[in-house]
Amino acid sequence: MIPTLTNLCLEYITDNIEHWQHDFSDQQIKECRYLISSFDHLPPHFFDKLASLLVQKRKLTINNLSLFVGDNLQELIVSGSPAVNDSLLRFVCKHCPNLTSVDVSNCSKLQRIEALGSMSKLFALNTTNCRLSQADADFSLIFNQCPNLVTLHLQNALLGNKSLKYLADGKA
Numbered sequence: 001m002i003p004t005l006t007n008l009c010l011e012y013i014t015d016n017i018e019h020w021q022h023d024f025s026d027q028q029i030k031e032c033r034y035l036i037s038s039f040d041h042l043p044p045h046f047f048d049k050l051a052s053l054l055v056q057k058r059k060l061t062i063n064n065l066s067l068f069v070g071d072n073l074q075e076l077i078v079s080g081s082p083a084v085n086d087s088l089l090r091f092v093c094k095h096c097p098n099l100t101s102v103d104v105s106n107c108s109k110l111q112r113i114e115a116l117g118s119m120s121k122l123f124a125l126n127t128t129n130c131r132l133s134q135a136d137a138d139f140s141l142i143f144n145q146c147p148n149l150v151t152l153h154l155q156n157a158l159l160g161n162k163s164l165k166y167l168a169d170g171k172a
Contacts, residue, residue, distance in 0.1 A: 010046065014053040017064045044098075048075040055081045062091050069095040077103040079126070085109040093118055105129055105153065117141035124151035136160030143167075 003011075047068050054060040060083040073096040078084045084107035092099070093115035100121050104110055105128035112134060116122060125142070132138060135158050142149065143166040159167075 006046075010049050010053055013050060014057050014059060017054070017059055017067070044072045044074045047073045048077070052077050055079070055083075058082070060084070060088075062088055065092065066095075071096070071098050074098050075101040077101075078107065079103050080106040082107075082109065086112045086115075089113065090115040097121075100124065100148075101151075102126070112138060114138045114141050117145040119146060121148060122146045123148045125149060126153040127157055128153050128155040130157070132157065136163050139163040140166065 050068055051060070051065065051073070054064055055078050058081075060078060060081050065088070069092060073092075076092060076096070076099060084104055089104065089110065089112075097119075098121055099119050101124040102116060102119070102122065103124075103126040104113070105126045107130055110130050111132060113127065113130075113132060114134075114137070116125065117138075122142075125146075139157075139159060140162050143163070
């Protein structure tokens with residue numbers, strides 16, 4: 001099968017993502033993300049593919065992600081990424097207001113997901129096999145703040161009475 005030009009370009013970007021940040025300190029990247037990014041004009045599905053490729057190539061970091069997060073990122077699939085932690089999820093939620101689908105399944109470093117409560121457009125969430133330290137509080141917040149949430153994968157989630165009541169009452 002011959003790869004498409006789009007896929008070749010996405011592969012090239014992820015293989016060479018470090019060069020986009022060459023000579024920039026972490027602080028400069030945080031402060032000047034919009035000045036050094038060349039990705040803002042790409043269609044949303046490119047951002048989704050870039051994030052997935054960064055996970056596959058184990059190059060997902062806040063700095064790499066900061067180059068293309070923004071209004072265009074709608075779907076974040078970071079399943080199994082060892083880089084996903086509370087800080088990365090808060091960063092994504094802060095900078096990606098149009099997220100509709102988040103898959104953080106099998107992300108062993110993730111302990112809190114309360115930041116997802118600010119994602120009013122979120123309709124799908126997968127937290128399978130995440131060891132969330134305050135799952136009941138986090139899910140209660142998400143159930144209250146995400147009215148569009150219709151797909152929820154909770155395998156192996158430790159839910160308390162409050163979250164279970166929301167689910168049983170059909171409020172989630």
